[in-house]
Amino acid sequence: MTAPGDLMQALFLRLKTDASLSALLGGAGLLEQASDKAAFPNVTYGRTSAFDLETGADNNDDQLITLHVWSKAQGEAETRLIMDSIRARLDGAALSIGPRGQTRLSLEFAEARYDEDLAVHHGLLRFRALTQESA
Numbered sequence: 001m002t003a004p005g006d007l008m009q010a011l012f013l014r015l016k017t018d019a020s021l022s023a024l025l026g027g028a029g030l031l032e033q034a035s036d037k038a039a040f041p042n043v044t045y046g047r048t049s050a051f052d053l054e055t056g057a058d059n060n061d062d063q064l065i066t067l068h069v070w071s072k073a074q075g076e077a078e079t080r081l082i083m084d085s086i087r088a089r090l091d092g093a094a095l096s097i098g099p100r101g102q103t104r105l106s107l108e109f110a111e112a113r114y115d116e117d118l119a120v121h122h123g124l125l126r127f128r129a130l131t132q133e134s135a
Contacts, residue, residue, distance in 0.1 A: 079112045092106065
């Protein structure tokens with residue numbers, strides 16, 4: 001099984017090696033958790049759900065991972081650029097995590113909106129991570 005923590009580390013490693021994303025985020029903008037002291041823009045790791053959609057049982061072979069993009073720039077262009085960079089790097093990617101096989105990522109949902117309560121642009125990207133055993 002691919003544990004959620006292992007998957008998060010693999011995703012972040014893949015994103016940290018993307019020079020264009022690093023440039024958009026100013027270098028240190030990938031955070032495991034949101035922080036009041038974090039510089040903007042940044043990307044945080046959100047909720048991971050590990051379950052079988054058909055049975056409802058826990059199943060680490062089929063996971064939904066959410067990434068959050070946060071920006072205080074005027075307009076949502078910066079948020080969209082960061083989201084596009086993440087999508088290009090992760091959608092369709094195959095990650096080798098542990099001995100079981102490959103985990104393939106596919107984009108399930110993307111949305112950008114302005115959060116008036118926080119006065120930030122907020123982007124959401126949800127990816128499905130499906131692990132298939134090696135033959």
